[in-house]
Amino acid sequence: MAIVQNPNKRHRPSSPTPPMVKRGKMVKMVIANIDSQASANERAKEVQANLPLKFPSFTKLMLPSHVYIVRHDCPNEVDIALSLLDLEGSMKHHDSVENDPNNVPMICDANQPDDQTIEDDEDLGSEILGGIRLSESTITFQQVTSIENFNIIVNGLVIDSELSQHLKTKYYELCSSQRMFLHENLLEGLNCKLVSGIICETINIADAIRASKITSPPGGFTIWSKTLKAFEAMGMNIGFLLARLDQLMGLASKSRRYEEARLERDRAEEERKVLEARIAEVKEIIDRLNGEIENSNMNFEKLEVVFQELAKSPW
Template identity: 60%
Template sequence: MMRDADVSPSDQIFLDLPQENDPSNSRMLCYADIPPSDQHENASDLDEHLGSEVLNGIRLSESLITFKEVTSIEKFSIVVNGLALDSELSKHLMAKYYEICCSQGMFLHEHLLEGQNCKLVVGMICETINIADAIRASKITTSSDTFAVWYKSLKGLEIFGMNVSFLLSRLEQLMSLASKSKRYTETRIKRDKAKEEKEVLELKLEEVKETISRLDVVLDTQNLNPERLEAEFEDLANIPW
């Protein structure tokens, strides 16, 4: 039986993420954890040897089929390193994963790096399903930080061998559109602010124009000549006492 202590730091990247079918709450019995003396050559021998607990949990796959042979969800099985992991996912998650695999015409886990433990594999599959759902539910207003988290997780899954290139491609397109929308929104806000400032300045300009016009009327009404006033002032100032 697998223990948390057996999980490497790299595995923990996916195991710490919340899942609908939390792998940490499942009974993880991997073929690699069974002592060599207890390993049997076929699934029926293993089931007979280990009893009903294996029948209700992870077990050796009786056969290995290609995705082309999967004609319905009943024939869909998640097999990694010869072990069927179907029991570790709820029916809901199995159905979602089946739909995603069908959309790509292949098992997304088909090229996982060899030697991955069962708990990590289940975690990666659940994370793939979660991100796929999140991408489909995302909005153009979804934050760039959220997109970045999904992107980083998908790149990590890709390193382990999960086929998530189609999700990365879709996410990159959405990120590009969201970025353009954000820039447009920011530019529009700046323009609207500039227009408001212009309106304030135009209003102020109208007030200044009105003031100038009013003062022009006052000056015209007084009908005074500055040069003549200056001359009269000097004449008056110079008159003898």
């Protein structure tokens, strides 16, 4: 048991809250939280800047449902979940009315859940944080019947807002072809932006593979293969894309070899024609020279004798 003083809160019966009222409360909370998050983050950065450098530290944006405060006037130190949206105001009010004789002590059982806390948890479960929201439940792909109930859930967060509707549709088609969430085995703790980038690049590569031609440069296939292998190492279920890419690369390699052989044959044919033309020219020269030799009335020996006689003859 714990005693908590709260003059502004009366115990309410456990009657269910109408859905419209709950949705209205959620919208108001989200709007107020958008403004408070920026200032809270700035204050956290200021505190972190003043911490000693020898101790590692980091800041993290927490959801209201993650924060618990132990009130100093609770003898059993029962953790009481307080919404961050009401934290600052409620603490100031608590200090100002602590000595007010009109305060009415309220008995709360630590084992009995408070109605307001339950309602706050339900509201916070669907709270929107910059377009990314908490997942209300986890489903298998076999439970997905259409794109309407297809959500991209990473680390308990729905990151559909990180993708355009066009990309989400394409990703749904890829997942449907394999009957699984391609990202379901990704390493835990990856940043949502990184995951959305991996998904987008996977979609782009899948489209590029479909649009590729047998004459496409081999460098593109190599880059796609390296990228997909890196994604696979992080847990993406993209083995089917790698298998298709390997098959296409094999066919493209055979096509390039065929084209190279054809070009090499054409070059050899051209070289043969040049050589044949040269041979014909040489044959023609030989025939001409043979004719000159045959038509000569004197052979070499006779010419030498005549030469010597002329050289030694008297002046």
